[in-house]
Amino acid sequence: MLTEERGKSMNKILRTLLLITFFTSFLFINNTQASKKRSSGFLSVKKLERIIVLEAGRKKPLETFARNKLLQFSGKQRIKGFSAIQWLSRVIFDPASADNDLIFLINNPEVADALSIKSRSKRRYCFAELFPAWEKIVDHSRKAYAKDPSNWSSFEKEMIQTYRNIEEYQSLRSVFSFLSPNPHFTISDSSLSARFGFKPDYVPSFFDLLSRSEIIVENMKAIQQKEINDLSHDEISVLRLAQNMFELEKSIDNPSPHIIPVTKDGIENWLSPWEYLKQFKSSSVNNKPVLMLISIREAYLARNQALFDKSIDEYQKVIAEYVRDKISVPEPGLELLYNKTNPFFWSKILYGLAALLSLLTAAPITRKTFMVSLCLIIPGFIFHTAAIIARMIIMSHPPVTNLYETFIFTAWASVLLGLILELMKVRSLGVLTASLTGFLFIHIAGKYALDGDTLGMLAAILDSSFWLTTHIVTISLGYAGCIGAGLLGHVYLIYQMTKADNSRYEEQISRSVYGFIAFGFVFTIIGTIFGGLWADQAWGRFWGWDPKENGALLIILWCLIILHAKSGGFIKNTGMAVGSIITTVLVMCAWIGVNLLGIGLHAYGFTSLGAWYLISFILFELIFLSVTGYILASKKNKSSLVQKST
């Protein structure tokens, strides 16, 4: 009988899983199709995605570069109608066509007022409207830079961000600016123009002149042997051209993306097309990579798909030949898959739906809701796990190396703990813990991703896979345990407030709270000991009372207080639930709070986002505990009055 029931449940789970997988796949395919539809009328830039560039010390596909830039400018990874790589192609190959894209996110309306721009409700502005205010932006930013960054107002921070974004956008626009006709190179004399092979009234580009540099060099040799007063009109024109070329060259400083790999004296370097031209001048053999890039651009502008794809293939071939045995270039396939599938987004959606279902039906949830929730969490967890593994493979690092990854990994560990709790037959509590923590932490991580590339390079001190694995991973597991305990603590108190007496279920929740606290304590203490040993290896002391160390110590001390007080009978289940909620507050303080102090060896820098989240969270918990305390006390008073009267 029991086996038959189990079989029925399994069938139900499998059916729901299939349904959810189908639904997710439909959404995913629909999304991709929509992207293709929107891009009709433009070339497919699929092949462009695979070109490797160097940015912030890491070699990455151009697609990742495009995503990071768009995320930095607009806070989004795609804009209306275009994917990041489609947007970047337009900016690089055909800048004028992208200047009206609303990509510059300016949250503070005072910035728009100061720049005399009509403020937009969606807070995103285009280059075409911001560039005329460039002088004002520079002026405001200069004033802000004169101050200590810690004293910048929100207006000044936003203005400086705008200044940096526009500067970087201009840098992207100028990738092929050596091909743009430049009035400074106009040759008024028709005979001289003919010598260069230009038609009369033709406005040459830097590249036109560089391709004919032998004419300039020849003239310059003659000029050098003459006095300035003896120079002919033609020679003065050539001298002016050479000076203008020199001035323009000087003003360009290796604008990103750094796309062409070179080696000089055994040192690897990645250059922009501009920088490449500056370093290798006119040699047509050496210019091959730039010529190939120019043909890609021409094919793009001519909307010639076949030529575009062929030019990219040839460029890739030239680069592969060029770097062979000298520079290692990563295979972009996995990273592109990771970018395109956006697995954390799907995990967040699935966890979110599961959390919503669990919360709406309230604990203990019905069997049907429970099963649907579980079937939402499992594919979410598979995406989540796959994404973490993909990141580890791409970076050849352990799973946690920065603040963003601590949220992602702690979310993963929390979901895993929730699922284990469910396996231990603790009715629906695991589902609630897993879905809620998974959703919340991936959501918070997403906010930290706005800071730039989340697959960043490691600082020298962190470049130790052993200690990163042992210390940070265990500490993150400890955080997950403590937060799980806190969440269950909330469930316990809410259950006590709202439900009639159900001591068995209450006891079950309470045992889970105890288990999670013990788990959190064990991993936090192991992680802290590993951290101390790492500190001893790196800095020469096991313990230095650094704020981050103090944060971990505080969690350990508090968990010890709860565990000892419970085992000694000083607190009961309610006390432990309250204690577990305070543990969560302490974990968040140790995790995010100490960074806000701006001191110590572990400080990753102040983030106003972190401060906002932390303050809101602490306030929420304070209100929750006060309200719960009041209601539970009233309930107790009432029941004691009833008892007295009877």
Add this chain to the structure above:
Amino acid sequence: MDYIKKTLLFLSSLKITLICLLFLCIFVIWGTFYQVEYGIHAAQERFFSSWILMINNFFPVPGVKTILTLLSINLLFTGLRSYLFRLEKFGIFLMHAGSAVLLIGSGISSFLVSESSLSLAEGDQSSVAIDFANWELMSFVNKSNKNTDKNETFKTEFSVIKPGNILKFKNGTNIHIKKVYKNCDAFGASLTDIDSLQSKPVSKNRLENIPGIILSLSKKGVSDLRTPNISLYGGAGMPTTFLLGKDTISLSIQPKQVKLPVSIRLVNFLKENHPGTNEAKSYESHIHANGPDLDRKIIISMNKPFRYQSFTFYQSGYTQNENGQYISSLSVIENPARFVPYLAGLTIMIGLSFHFIVKFIYAYRRTRQKHE
């Protein structure tokens, strides 16, 4: 007998454990916030390394050291009382024992640890490290009669020098300490010819404090041989020289010098950047160490220190001088008890593993019994 039992019970009481833990929580939070305002050294002095903590300079409460000592005693007695001979509790006993070792070991270490630094350019060699957080008064007497007298050198730790102290040389020269400044500014014709010192508030960053002393010199047995007040300033960078009778006396306040058991020569310094950036991916010092039983090339890099006797040399950073030459900064820590955290950590982890294995076995047995 009953009295001993009661004392034992009291010392191993869970109430004491909880009170100690609660106090520690409060001081850890308070001390962390205090760091923001006054720096880590001040926080350590006031909170984490103190026996007694004065609240508002008036109300004394036990400091972290006192609480940790009490907690260690509590842990030891708890272990002796209840856990020692019970297999299912042996893991917990090990955890408590490990924690006690950690606490006691850390307490001992805090008295024994010294920290200094060694900055070397390529080709430089040194067997002396500098402790920039502590200062010393360096006194050198160059004797007049070269045939009979010997030169004398005194090094006195600045922290022990108090107004009214008299530092005595063997030949009868005395240094009379008049005033001591923990942090001050100097005024005068030059840094070695100072007219006056003006006290400044002590900075939260100990490395920013520059001390000064006002003193006078006299010679025992020669009543009229006494100098007027002399001002010495830590920022002078070189000794100030005085004539006392026929003796020449050089005095200076300098960062404390730590004699190393080995001589270190920086052979070369290698730094690798992440490509296309100025951000260091790794850096390492290739040194040649020369000591009584050591003569070889050693590489010190991040997370890979060099240990010799009770000293450990860490790659802490680097700078570049005006010629672009790299100067490697090594941290030098002397800690005879550095093995303690490793021992304690290992004990705690064995305890945890033992505890959970025993728990697992018991749970497995219970499940089997239920099925049977």
